[in-house]
Amino acid sequence: MSDEDGNTEEDKLEILAIEKSPASAGVEQKKKKLKKGVFNREWLKISEYQVFLKEYKFDSSQATCVVCNQQFSIHYRGKADIDNHMKTKKHEKNMKSYNVNQQLITDTIKPSKEKDEICAAEAVLVFHGVKHGHPYVAQQCLTDACKTIFSSSTVANHLSCGQTKSTSIALNVLAPY
Template identity: 95%
Template sequence: SQATCVVCNQQFSIHYRGKADIDNHMKTQKHEKNMKSYNVNQQLITDTIKPSKEKDEICSAEAVLVVHGVKHGHSYVAQQCLTNVSKTIFSSSTVANHLSCGRTKSTSIALNVLAPYFTRCLLDDLKQSLYYSLHFDASNKGNTKEYPFCVQFLSSSGVKKGIVDLIDDADESANGIFANVRQLIMDNDQDFNGLTALGADNTNVNVDENHSVYSLFKEESPDILKGIKVLVN
C-alpha cells in the first residue's frame, strides 16, 4: 500500500508498519522543511482569495450575456458592443460598470466554461436514456476537415439533441470515420448497444451497403437503422 504526502508531493510505502511509516515520514528533515513553506503558502492563499458576492454577480452576468449571444447566433464583436451599451444604460449598477465581456473573454467563456458544462449536461441526460441516434457530417474550415457529431434521444422532458464533439481529421475513409465514432462513444462512456440509428449524407462512404460507416456498424449492431437527415447541417 502507498500513501501520498501532499506537502512533499511524494509517495511512500505503508505496507508493513502502517501509521508508524506515516509518523516516520513526518519526522524527516525534508517534510519538516516543506511544511514551513506549505503553511505560509496556505495562509497567503487564504488571505488573498476571499469570497466576494459582487464578483460572483459580475461573473454570472457575463456568463448570461455570453449564453444569450451564443443562443441567438451573435458574433463576439456584437458581444463587445452589447457590453458597452449595458454599461451606458445601467450606469448606476455596480455590476454593469464592472462588466468586461469583450470579444476575447466572451470566446474564452463560451469555449472553456459554457461548452464543457452544457455538453456534460447533455451527456448526463443521455445516460438516462436507453437509446439514441448519432448524426455527423464533414465540413471544411480553411485547410481543416471537421466532423461535428450530434446525438438525438428521448429524455423525460422530450426530444433532445446537441453536439457532443467536434473532431478534426483529414481521413474521410469509412474506416477512419468509423474509428472516430467508436472512440467518441467510448470516451463519453456511452452504451454502444444503445445506438439505434446513424444519420449522415447519402454518400457511398457513409451508407454504401458493401463498405461504409453504416456497414461497419451493421457488423457489430445488426439492428442499427440508416438515417439520411443530418442534424448538424
C-alpha cells in the same frame, strides 16, 4: 469400513483432528502476519495526518505526502512509517512553508459576491448573444452599451466581455450544458 478414497473411520477422525488442532491455527495466523501492509483509510481521519496524507492509487503499500510531493512505503510498519516520515527534516521544513502558504492563500483569496455577480452577468450576455445569433464581435459593443445604460451599477461597470472572452464562455461554460 472405508469410503471412496480408501479412508477408514480412524483416518477421518485423524484428519479432522489435524484440521482443528491449535498447531495448524498457528500456521494460518503466521500467514496473516506476513500479509503486505496496506493503506488504511482510517488514517485520513487522524488530525495530524489530514493535512498531508493521501492514498497512493497505484500501490496500496505506499502513501503520498502532499506537502513533500513524494510517495513513501508503509509496507513494513504502516502507521509507524507515516510517523517516521513526519519526523524527517524535509517534511518538517515543507510543513512550515505549507502552513504559511495556506494562510496566505486563505487571507488573500476571499469569495466575492460581486465577482460572482459579474461572472453571471457576462454569462447572461453571452447566452443572449448566442440565442439570437449575434456574432462574438458584437459582444464588446453590447458590454459597452450596458456600462453606459447602467452606469450607477458596480456590476455593469466591471463587465468586460469582448470577442475572445465571449467565445471562451460560450464554448467552455455554456456549451457543455
